[in-house]
Amino acid sequence: MSEHGIEAVQGVSWPSNGLSEVPFRLYTDPEQYRLEQERIFKGPAWSYLCLAAEIPNPGDWVATTIGETAVAVTRGQDGAINAFVNRCAHRGNLLCIERHGHGKEIICIYHGWTYDLAGKLTGVAFERGVKRQGGMPPEFRKDDHDLPRLRVAELNGLVFGTFSAEAPDLETYLGPQIVGGIRRVLNRPVHILGRSTQVLPNNWKLYFENTKDTYHASILHTFLTTFRINRLSMPGGINIDDSGGHHFSQAKLDYTAEDADYNREGLRSDTDMRLADSSIIESVDEYGDGVSVQILTIFPGMILQQIRNSIAVRAIHPKGLEKTELEWIHLGFDSDDEVMTERRVRQGNLVGAAGYISMEDGCVGGFVQRALRYNDDDAGVVMMGGYDAQSQPFRSSEAAIRGFWKKYRAMIGD
Amino acid sequence: MDNTVQQGIHELIAAYAECIDDDRLEQWPDFFVENCCYLITSRQSHEAGHRHGVVYAASRGMLVDRILALRRANIFEPHRYRHIVGPIRIGTVADGVAEVRSNFIAVRVMHDGEMSLFAAGRYLDRIAVSAEPYRFIERLVILDSEKIDTLLVIPL
Numbered sequence: 383m384s385e386h387g388i389e390a391v392q393g394v395s396w397p398s399n400g401l402s403e404v405p406f407r408l409y410t411d412p413e414q415y416r417l418e419q420e421r422i423f424k425g426p427a428w429s430y431l432c433l434a435a436e437i438p439n440p441g442d443w444v445a446t447t448i449g450e451t452a453v454a455v456t457r458g459q460d461g462a463i464n465a466f467v468n469r470c471a472h473r474g475n476l477l478c479i480e481r482h483g484h485g486k487e488i489i490c491i492y493h494g495w496t497y498d499l500a501g502k503l504t505g506v507a508f509e510r511g512v513k514r515q516g517g518m519p520p521e522f523r524k525d526d527h528d529l530p531r532l533r534v535a536e537l538n539g540l541v542f543g544t545f546s547a548e549a550p551d552l553e554t555y556l557g558p559q560i561v562g563g564i565r566r567v568l569n570r571p572v573h574i575l576g577r578s579t580q581v582l583p584n585n586w587k588l589y590f591e592n593t594k595d596t597y598h599a600s601i602l603h604t605f606l607t608t609f610r611i612n613r614l615s616m617p618g619g620i621n622i623d624d625s626g627g628h629h630f631s632q633a634k635l636d637y638t639a640e641d642a643d644y645n646r647e648g649l650r651s652d653t654d655m656r657l658a659d660s661s662i663i664e665s666v667d668e669y670g671d672g673v674s675v676q677i678l679t680i681f682p683g684m685i686l687q688q689i690r691n692s693i694a695v696r697a698i699h700p701k702g703l704e705k706t707e708l709e710w711i712h713l714g715f716d717s718d719d720e721v722m723t724e725r726r727v728r729q730g731n732l733v734g735a736a737g738y739i740s741m742e743d744g745c746v747g748g749f750v751q752r753a754l755r756y757n758d759d760d761a762g763v764v765m766m767g768g769y770d771a772q773s774q775p776f777r778s779s780e781a782a783i784r785g786f787w788k789k790y791r792a793m794i795g796d
Numbered sequence: 797m798d799n800t801v802q803q804g805i806h807e808l809i810a811a812y813a814e815c816i817d818d819d820r821l822e823q824w825p826d827f828f829v830e831n832c833c834y835l836i837t838s839r840q841s842h843e844a845g846h847r848h849g850v851v852y853a854a855s856r857g858m859l860v861d862r863i864l865a866l867r868r869a870n871i872f873e874p875h876r877y878r879h880i881v882g883p884i885r886i887g888t889v890a891d892g893v894a895e896v897r898s899n900f901i902a903v904r905v906m907h908d909g910e911m912s913l914f915a916a917g918r919y920l921d922r923i924a925v926s927a928e929p930y931r932f933i934e935r936l937v938i939l940d941s942e943k944i945d946t947l948l949v950i951p952l
Contacts, residue, residue, distance in 0.1 A: 575847055577942065580943075580946070605869040657861045658857030658861050659857030727852055735946075736944075738870065741872065741948070741949055742870065742872070742947075745946055
């Protein structure tokens with residue numbers, strides 16, 4: 383490390399070694415943001431790249447980002463998935479410009495440098511010059527200029543990548559519980575039902591914490607309680623991996639009782655409200671385990687959602703200190719019939735940028751961000767359910783948020 | 797083209813935008829037939845044939861619920877839109893149904909006066925024109941961008 387390298391970068395200091403006091407400056411400090419890009423997104427973390435179903439055929443590619451770093455993901459001629467930095471080795475030009483495409487090779491539009499689907503430099507335009515003039519010096523070797531490759535791993539149709547040689551293999555990184563949570567939801571081949579991007583006016587961490595925050599759900603999102611959609615007692619809990627970075631929360635629901643209840647009971651008072659068309663919550667217990675909600679997060683920026691029969695992947699893309707793009711990918715299963723597809727699409731009203739139980743998450747992070755502008759000394763309090771980041775059989779807790787900071791601090795190395 | 801039909805379609809589309817922009821949202825579902833289809837989606841999703849949009853209603857009741865939730869349940873910063881609806885082109889009119897296409901932009905005006913271009917796109921409509929008042933059988937709101945700033949709660 384050079385004397386001007388990252389060792390010299392000073393991030394935000396914490397008031398203690400605990401996890402329950404979170405400095406506000408973490409969301410506003412540009413140096414901290416730079417540290418995150420280097421030590422988390424380019425560090426020993428596995429980031430979600432795309433669905434395997436998006437690149438089914440050799441030559442298919444998608445362009446995405448890990449943190450803010452541009453990455454291309456391809457399906458090679460051998461059927462294997464490759465990922466590499468989406469940046470020409472020559473002058474640093476963006477290679478794959480659109481979100482997805484198809485081709486036998488990747489050709490830089492700027493000077494025509496050509497790479498195979500594994501990121502290996504295969505062609506340099508005018509390498510030998512023109513009419514014996516110019517061209518690359520004889521010691522130039524294409525082999526020295528392959529695109530930096532990422533390690534890639536696939537789990538139940540989700541494709542992940544890491545820049546790090548040190549990161550453990552994906553399943554070890556996630557831990558057995560989280561792997562189990564993924565396998566439970568994505569237990570058969572999926573296809574995309576729709577996608578959209580929600581632009582959030584806040585630091586990426588505020589959204590990721592929000593998805594780990596089981597405390598806010600029934601307070602900020604009043605849709606279900608306003609329409610007295612029976613949540614019964616909804617037993618559930620939080621499962622957190624040993625590193626703290628990943629989690630899933632579950633809640634159970636007696637679907638049959640809910641259905642009967644909603645259709646039987648009349649309005650109790652003038653202020654009592656019912657949905658005119660309750661088909662958006664009409665659900666089936668497709669996994670046969672009574673779990674109606676499972677929110678699963680993978681550090682540093684992916685969410686796998688099962689809310690009733692609404693299945694979605696959400697990917698968090700930081701776009702600067704105070705802007706985040708949230709990519710929503712709504713999924714169906716290849717085995718779905720028309721009734722099931724329509725059910726999933728109707729339930730889709732619950733989630734996304736216009737979701738009845740999610741739209742508030744789009745603005746609340748922005749409110750926090752605004753409140754912290756030049757007002758970011760002090761630390762927030764994250765003590766619900768204790769001080770540590772252990773799995774718990776209840777959800778009135780901030781344990782998963784503390785888990786996030788446990789992993790975050792370990793990777794930043796503060 | 798029957799002038800009356802043309803005028804009726806223009807009136808419906810203009811009144812629809814006015815209703816939303818004037819915050820008379822309780823009247824918004826009345827612009828649709830009972831068994832309607834209302835979908836807000838992106839050009840990319842539309843072209844890919846994806847069924848899942850951002851807002852979807854398959855009945856007038858679902859539209860009523862959208863407004864009830866907006867008024868009583870959902871939390872968001874107060875704002876309004878100003879719709880500018882562009883040229884309205886009427887395609888085929890057959891069996892009492894007109895196929896109509898128009899363009900729109902919606903400016904979002906926040907409670908503090910902050911204005912931004914929130915959405916641009918086109919309406920692909922199927923309108924029942926056999927009886928007054930004309931109503932939407934289907935209104936597809938195809939957004940030119942798949943990016944939505946912060947949240948979408950007021951219909952487009």
